[in-house]
Amino acid sequence: MAKRGSTKVKKAxxxxxxxxxxxxxxxxxxxxxxxxxxxxxxxALDEVESDDAGKAKTQKxxxxxxxxxxxxQNSKKHETDSKRGVSEKRTPAKKKRKVAEDTxxxxxxxxxxxxxxxxxxxxxxxxxxxxxxxxxxxxxxxTLDFLMRMQDPACNDRVWFKLHEPxxxxxxxxxxxxxxxxxxxxxxxxxxxxxxxPKDVIHRxxxxxxxxxxxxxxxxxxxxxFSRSGRKGIFAFFKPGDKSILAxxxxxxxxxxxxxxxxxxxxxxxxxxxxxxxPEFVAHFGEPRPHPKGNRxxxxxxxxxxxxxxxxxxxxxxxxxxxxxxxxxVVQRFTDDQVLMGTFVQxxxxxxxxxxxxxxxxxxxxxxPVESDxxxxx
Numbered sequence: 001m002a003k004r005g006s007t008k009v010k011k012a013x014x015x016x017x018x019x020x021x022x023x024x025x026x027x028x029x030x031x032x033x034x035x036x037x038x039x040x041x042x043x044a045l046d047e048v049e050s051d052d053a054g055k056a057k058t059q060k061x062x063x064x065x066x067x068x069x070x071x072x073q074n075s076k077k078h079e080t081d082s083k084r085g086v087s088e089k090r091t092p093a094k095k096k097r098k099v100a101e102d103t104x105x106x107x108x109x110x111x112x113x114x115x116x117x118x119x120x121x122x123x124x125x126x127x128x129x130x131x132x133x134x135x136x137x138x139x140x141x142x143t144l145d146f147l148m149r150m151q152d153p154a155c156n157d158r159v160w161f162k163l164h165e166p167x168x169x170x171x172x173x174x175x176x177x178x179x180x181x182x183x184x185x186x187x188x189x190x191x192x193x194x195x196x197x198p199k200d201v202i203h204r205x206x207x208x209x210x211x212x213x214x215x216x217x218x219x220x221x222x223x224x225x226f227s228r229s230g231r232k233g234i235f236a237f238f239k240p241g242d243k244s245i246l247a248x249x250x251x252x253x254x255x256x257x258x259x260x261x262x263x264x265x266x267x268x269x270x271x272x273x274x275x276x277x278x279p280e281f282v283a284h285f286g287e288p289r290p291h292p293k294g295n296r297x298x299x300x301x302x303x304x305x306x307x308x309x310x311x312x313x314x315x316x317x318x319x320x321x322x323x324x325x326x327x328x329x330v331v332q333r334f335t336d337d338q339v340l341m342g343t344f345v346q347x348x349x350x351x352x353x354x355x356x357x358x359x360x361x362x363x364x365x366x367x368x369p370v371e372s373d374x375x376x377x378x
Contacts, residue, residue, distance in 0.1 A: 122159055122163070123159070123163045124163065125163050125164075125165075125166065126163055126164045126166065126167055127166050127167075128142075128166045128167045128169070128170035128171075129142055129167075129170075133170070133174060134174060134340075134342075135342075136177040136178075136180075136181065137177060137178055137180070137181030137182075137345060138178065138340075138342055138344065138345075139174065139175070139178055139238065139339050139340060139344065140174060140340070141340060142167075142170070142171060142174075143171040143174050143175065143222075143238075144238075144240040144336055144339070144340070145240075146164075146167055146168065146171045147171075147220060147221055147222065147238070147239060147240050148240040148241065150218055150219075150220045151220045151240075151241075153216070156216050156217065156218050156220070157217070158217055161217070161218060168205075171222075172205075172222075175202070175222045175238070176198040176199075176202065178345075179198040179201065179202055179224050179236075180197075180198050181345055182224075182236065182345055182348065183195060183196065183198070183201065183226065185345055185348070185349050185352070186226055186234065186352055189349060189352045189353055189356060190352070190356050190359070190360075192228040192360070192363070193226050193227060193228055193234075194228065196226075198224070201224045201225060201226055202222070202223070202224045203219075203222075203223045203224060203225070205218050205219050205222070206218060206219075207219055220239060221237055221238055221239030221240075221243070221244075222237075222238045223235070223236065223237040223238070224236050227359075228363065234246070234247070234248045234352065234355065234359065235247040235248065235251070236348075238339060240336055241336070242333070242334070242335040242336055243333070244333070244334045244335075244336070244338075244339050245331050245332065245333050245334065246331075246332045246334070246348060246351055246352075247329055247330065247331045247332070248329065248330060248355040248358060248359050249299065249327065249328050249329030249330055249358065249359070249362060250327060250328045250329060250362050250366070251327050251329045252304070252326065252327050253327070253366075257366055258326065260365065260366055260370070261328060261362070261365050261366060262310065262313075262323055263370045264365040264370055265319050265322050265323060265365075266313075266317070266319065266323070267370055267371065269319045269322055271361055272322070272328075272361055272365075273288065273322075275357050275358050275361055276288040276298055276299060276330075276358065278354075278357075280354050281298075281330075281354055281358070282298070284330075284332055284351060284354060285297075285298050285299075285330040285331070285332065286298045289321065290305065290321055296331065298330060299322075299325060299327075299328050299329065299330055300321065300325065304325060304326045304327035304329075305324050305325055305326065306324040306325075306326060307324075308324075309323065309324065310323055310324065328362060330355070330358070332351050334347075
């Protein structure tokens with residue numbers, strides 16, 4: 001029996017030892033209180049702790065991988081939303097926006113404005129007045145007030161103009177209605193002028209600043225021109241400050257046109273002198289001779305007159321006063337009170353009747369050939 005027991009013990013010693021974890025589990029399951037201190041030695045505990053630490057490290061690594069993957073997905077989604085113009089919703093931003101909206105409840109437009117990418121709020125759009133406009137064919141104080149503000153450099157600005165564009169559009173419509181009525185009157189006075197729509201005779205309010213030192217973007221008045229060709233001839237310009245004008249004639253004609261006019265004058269100036277000497281013409285535009293101080297008078301004066309005789313013309317020519325002119329045009333000025341009158345179109349009609357012979361004379365001089373006569377160049 002002893003041999004067998006010792007043999008059994010020997011076999012137990014030579015049997016593959018159980019892992020520390022298996023040994024601990026068996027004792028826990030059997031409920032034995034007699035724990036073998038050597039079976040749970042320090043090496044075994046180290047292995048258990050090492051195994052547990054390895055598992056914890058693996059779990060943390062998996063968590064880090066999952067966290068980085070989630071961040072990458074969020075980043076990708078944020079980039080996609082940015083490209084689409086979708087902003088990320090955040091609770092603090094909502095609260096701030098809510099506070100801002102509550103503060104600006106009195107502004108009825110703030111909550112309706114939706115800005116696109118790259119846009120920003122620069123001011124409040126000013127709406128056009130709903131009352132005080134003139135009937136069709138007349139000019140109101142609103143239009144003169146808007147043009148007066150355009151003379152202020154602080155207002156003659158693209159940002160200011162954009163914010164006041166509703167006012168400009170309403171003033172522009174009033175001017176178009178006036179031009180429509182003026183065209184109807186003018187075609188009755190002068191059959192050579194075609195009845196064109198306002199959009200074909202009105203000038204743009206935007207200035208051409210490409211070759212100008214003055215970079216002011218907008219003109220300070222409304223203007224339109226009428227003639228048998230549609231653009232040149234009678235010129236109407238409305239500017240507040242008693243600076244509105246009605247002009248007619250050849251203003252700074254091209255070189256060939258100016259030479260043609262001078263050739264006709266050298267041949268005969270009788271018709272032109274007779275027209276500019278008519279009493280009604282003189283009453284509106286001044287005496288038919290150069291002003292002593294060089295001021296504009298009739299068709300003479302100001303910067304449109306040469307100091308000396310033109311090239312090839314004798315300085316003692318009998319019509320040297322006419323030949324020195326670089327422009328053959330006259331100007332009638334009107335005050336703001338006259339512009340605002342309900343009968344302003346009728347006042348313009350009286351002036352247009354006086355201007356008609358003058359305009360027809362210049363048209364004939366620029367279109368009809370000069371008859372050759374050696375005696376004409378004396």
